[in-house]
Amino acid sequence: MADSSAVVPPLLDHIVVANPDLDALVAEFESATGVRPEKGGSHEKLGTRNYLVSLGEDYYLELLGIDHDLPEPKNPRPFNVDDLTETVVSTWVIHPEDADATVAAGRAAGVDVGDLTPASRRRPNGELISWRFTSPLHGGMNGAIPFVIDWQDSISPALSTEAQARLESFVICTDNPDSIRMPLAALGTQACCRLCPNGECQGCTPCLELAVSGPAGTWTI
Numbered sequence: 001m002a003d004s005s006a007v008v009p010p011l012l013d014h015i016v017v018a019n020p021d022l023d024a025l026v027a028e029f030e031s032a033t034g035v036r037p038e039k040g041g042s043h044e045k046l047g048t049r050n051y052l053v054s055l056g057e058d059y060y061l062e063l064l065g066i067d068h069d070l071p072e073p074k075n076p077r078p079f080n081v082d083d084l085t086e087t088v089v090s091t092w093v094i095h096p097e098d099a100d101a102t103v104a105a106g107r108a109a110g111v112d113v114g115d116l117t118p119a120s121r122r123r124p125n126g127e128l129i130s131w132r133f134t135s136p137l138h139g140g141m142n143g144a145i146p147f148v149i150d151w152q153d154s155i156s157p158a159l160s161t162e163a164q165a166r167l168e169s170f171v172i173c174t175d176n177p178d179s180i181r182m183p184l185a186a187l188g189t190q191a192c193c194r195l196c197p198n199g200e201c202q203g204c205t206p207c208l209e210l211a212v213s214g215p216a217g218t219w220t221i
Helices: 022-033 099-108 177-186
Strands: 012-018 038-043 048-054 060-066 088-094 117-122 128-133 147-150 166-174 192-195 207-214 217-220
Touching: 012 166, 012 207, 022 048, 022 060, 022 207, 022 217, 038 117, 088 207, 099 147, 099 177, 166 177, 177 192
Parallel strands: 012 060, 088 147, 166 192
Antiparallel strands: 012 088, 038 048, 048 060, 117 128, 128 147, 166 207, 207 217
C-alpha cells in the first residue's frame, strides 16, 4: 500500500467525484472496494446530492450527482454534472486554518478562488451543517486548483462519516506541472503532478486521477 503521507496534499479536506447517476456511482464504488458510501444529503440550491466516505484523519471522498427530487436550479449544476457521460474526478478542496487569509494570499499572488460564501445542508438525521466556501467555478484549470472551505462550528464529514476507505493516490495529470505547482503554493498546498503520456492534456487542461482502496480492492479513476 502507498504511504498516505506521500499522497495526501497538505490541507486536503475532500475530493469530489461526480456522475449524473449517483446511484450507479455509489454501486460502482461499493463493488470495487467493498465499502458502502454513506448518504450525505441534498444541496437544495444546487440541485445535487451526495454520498460520503471518510478517508481517515480529516479528509474524505464526496460522490456527487443530480438530485431529481429537487426543482431544477436557476444556474447550471456544479462540476458540469449535467453534461457528464462518465465518472470524473471533478476537483478537490482544502481547509486552511484561516480560510480568509488563504483566499487573500492567493488573490495577492494572482490566484483568485473567489469569495467565501455561506452554504448548508441537512444530514439524513435532520442535523443542519453549515460552512463557508469559495465557488468551485473559480478554481480553474479543470478542477486542478482546489476551492477553499471553512467548516466553522460544524463537524467535518471526515469525522462524522462511518464508511471508511483509504486514499492510495491522488495525481494531477498535466502537460505543465509548474503551471499547477505555483498557484497551489500560493494557497498553501501542493499535490503530486505528473506529465500526461502522449500529450493527453495539451493546452493546459489538466485531469485528476484517483485511487481509493477498501477490503474488496481498489477503485481507480
